[in-house]
Amino acid sequence: MKVVVIIPSRYQSSRFMGKPLADVLGKPMIQHVYERVLQSKTAALAAVATDDRRIFEAVEKFGGRAILTSPDHPIDEVVQPLLEDWTVDFSTLVYRIRRDEEVSDPNAVKVVFDRDHFALYFSRSTIPFVRDRGKKADYWKHHGIYAYRKSFLVAFTRLPQGMLEQLEALEQLRALEHGYRIKVVETAFDSIEVDTPGDLERVKALLAGRKP
Structure with a gap:
């Protein structure tokens, strides 16, 4: 392959x-x-x-x-056919959030998934929402790295945008809205999304061997 x-x-x-x-x-x-x-x-x-x-x-x-x-x-x-898992059409990476500020950051997309590690939802909001004080939750950040089967990607480009994708501005929600499953794989490596000049400074510090 x-x-x-x-x-x-x-x-x-x-x-x-x-x-x-x-x-x-x-x-x-x-x-x-x-x-x-x-x-x-x-x-x-x-x-x-x-x-x-x-x-x-x-x-x-x-x-x-x-x-x-x-x-x-x-x-x-x-097309980015990183076909490592032949049992699913679409997979992506997630990272356990360790910094509290990322939980409420809309630029850090959160994801919740089922016991088999298939995504239930992606959101810029804090998910899951903890209603009762004293309870704690694990929060997972979505890394924008995808693996697709070519056949899925061809079909995906023909799907119309749904309401959730338009509201959240997250294209992976199109797959969920149309009934596709997204396998999530935990990675031990975090990434810095460079969306602002401030993010760029964090990347420079990281590559220079300093604490970002």
Whole structure:
């Protein structure tokens, strides 16, 4: 089985314009992502898919593989067939939240799942909600890394958006709304979502060996 990793990269971000080209210790952030992917033992090939010429040229400059797409192409069309589990169509990673501030942070997407580790719901809100004082809950953060079967991804791109996806702005909810199951796999590694300049500073500190 040949695993191909496609890294979607957009310049036009409402929260952090030009994020992929932000300098992180002398390299654009997209280069750090690309190099981490190539360190994977399962990835046979990696490529950056972007609709922006600046990102395309930056990737080629550091020797990476880049694909220039149309600005009208939805991210749904980017195929990332990391087919590690043949019993499910769609899987993703979750991380147990350890910092209290992330529980209420809408940029940290939370997920609840059943005993078989299939997702029940994803939300920017705090889930589960603890009604009674004195009770504690485990909170899980969703990492935006997916593995799909190609057949599922083709079907997924044809599904209409549902109300939940539109309200939460979370595309994985489209799968749940249409009856698909999403397998969640716990990882011991946290990640920093770079959505603001403040997040970028945390990444710089982490890569420099300082506490973010």
